[in-house]
Amino acid sequence: MxxxxxxxxxxxxxxxxxxxxxxxxxxxxxxxxxxxxxxxxxxxxxxxxxxxxxxxxxxxxxxxxxxxxxxxxxxxxxxxxxxxxxxxxxxxxxxxxxxxxxxxxxxxxxxxxxxxxxxxxxxxxxxxxxxxxxxxxxxxxxxxxxxxxxASKSQQKRIADKLDSVLAKVDAAQARLDKIPTLLKRFRQSVLAAATSGELTKEWREENGVAIECWQKIELKDVCRSISDGDHQAPPKVEKGIPFLVISNVSRGYINFGTVSRWVPQNYYDSLKSIRKPELGDILYTVTGSFGIPLIVNTCDNFCFQRHIAIIKPIDKVIEPYFLKLFLESPKIYKHASKIATGTAQKTVSLTNLRKFPITLPSKEEQVEISNKVIELFEHANTVEKQYQAAKARLDKLTQSILAKAFRGELVTADDCDIEQVVS
Missing domain, CATH: 3.90.220.20 (DNA methylase specificity domains)
Incomplete structure (x- = not known):
């Protein structure tokens, strides 16, 4: 002290x-x-x-x-x-x-x-x-x-009253900040809904003389070379080798190699069928437990994964990988996945049902337009999210800074105004 x-x-x-x-x-x-x-x-x-x-x-x-x-x-x-x-x-x-x-x-x-x-x-x-x-x-x-x-009893009361007042403003600022993650989630979901319903490119279609009726109603298997999952046999383990991914390595919507804790030998990886070997532009999709998380393979490095993850290989001439990812993470498709998932302890979307996922497919040109618009909107959301995280970190530190100042006997002084201005 x-x-x-x-x-x-x-x-x-x-x-x-x-x-x-x-x-x-x-x-x-x-x-x-x-x-x-x-x-x-x-x-x-x-x-x-x-x-x-x-x-x-x-x-x-x-x-x-x-x-x-x-x-x-x-x-x-x-x-x-x-x-x-x-x-x-x-x-x-x-x-x-x-x-x-x-x-x-x-x-x-x-x-x-x-x-x-x-x-x-x-x-x-x-x-x-x-x-x-x-x-x-x-x-x-x-x-x-x-x-x-x-401190003296009288000063304790002044300090406590001042802390009540100042920290109430911090709490109010924190309450306002706490709303941002929910708002961002709703915003992203509304963007995905608009992207996959045609609403996002309504003006583009009008400018290019394209009708919404041109969107084709098909199933996922119709736009893919193959839809499979990870090996159902327990793979051999080695201390270092080819990364073996589980759901926790992809649960944030991207491949996190930094959290990998399991590797398999090269000969095991070589023995896998080609439909189970990820390639650039493939889509991984979690199908068990935390089901419904899609992500694009954006690396040429070799890796494999557990059977709770599906691998979708899109036909490049027919569908843009990013557009397919958007469709798979849209509220409509997640609701559909939740409806058809089976099991009690761990819900599972079967490959049979995954292959039958309903897709509404625009032209390749419109897919590119949709993808570009979503990327732009999501970049704005990501900027706001970074600003939120920075503000939250500052606010978290501010509470402790105010408390430290109080118990050093510095709060009930002329510096009070400076503190109040920070949190107003």
Whole structure:
């Protein structure tokens, strides 16, 4: 802990709270009359009392574990270190045994303590206390021994109030940012829907005298040289050789060779049928478990893959590989795949059904026009996504920067205006 401002001191958590108390042990139930706050109810940052379950067996003495305003509960196992400052709990609410209760005494403002329990300084101590065990956990003594900087009571209140105000603006900015991934997903899906319905190239057809009726209704097999999948026999393993891909290596819509953990010998790869050997411009399509993910093979390097991945070899003169990929990832085709997938534990799209996927095919010239428009629109979306990620990273750092400033005694100064301007 760095040097503290004049009048501040370093204290233990146990110095400013009551003796820590472990929670009550029982199972949870969807119905009952005594709420049962668990570790999992804290991890979202705020307690949603409506979703907190009930005790299967109520404590004999409910008051012993009953939560009160300004109690602080900290998770000692699982999501170690997460906490909640209890505000307006429902009547008859108790806390689970994986939580430890601390009741702030008259020397500390509960909100001040709660803010500290979100700081990097706190989390560094938690990480150190929980290290060295198979299942991370901390006990009451370790938590009580955590240290924190303590200002005067009046300054604690000013700091806590200022943090409430500033961090509320950070939270509001975060809430606005959190909407962006959903908006981008909807945008990409709407682009794909427009691309595969003809809406995206409506003006192009009008300019070129082409009718939408020229789009042919066919099946996937009609535009492909072959549709197969990976070898159904377990392949031999070697430490280094030809990469052997599984779904996790392609689940993001591209081949991630950096995550490959399995290789096969050259002679195994050579023995595969040509329809199972990927070539530039082929389409891979996941058919089991996380089914419905298409990607274009954009490498000349040799590799092979498990049977949960299909390989589609398009007829180049008939269909553009990129246009085919767009069709396979469109909302309409994914809905169709979901409808025909079979199985319980892991849904599977059979090769027979994959070959019968309905395709609406425009001319090769219009396919190129569609592909170019989608690429352009997706590039705009990718730019926005990068800007979102950069803004999110800055905002994540800003919260910790504000907390650090607060517990160095620098928040309630003339610098306040600078901080507020950043998050406004």
């Amino acid at each position: 760095s040097a503290l401002p004049k009048g501040w001191k370093t204290v233990r958590l146990g110095d400013v709270t009551s003796k820590p108390q472990y929670g009550y042990t029982t199972k949870s139930s969807a119905v009952g009359n005594v709420r049962y706050l668990r570790t999992t109810d804290l991890t979202s940052g705020k307690v949603n009392w409506e979703s907190v379950p009930y005790c299967v067996e109520n404590p004999v003495i409910i008051s012993k574990y009953q939560l009160k305003n300004n109690d602080i509960v900290i998770s000692r196992a699982g999501s170690v270190g997460f906490h909640s400052l209890i505000k307006n709990p429902p009547a008859n609410t108790v806390f689970a045994s994986y939580l430890i209760r601390f009741e702030p005494n008259g020397n500390i403002e509960p909100k001040y303590l709660s803010h500290f329990l979100n700081s990097r300084e706190y989390w560094e101590q938690i990480t150190e206390k929980a290290a060295g065990v198979a299942v991370q956990n901390v006990n009451a003594k370790k938590l009580a021994d955590l240290t924190l900087p303590l």
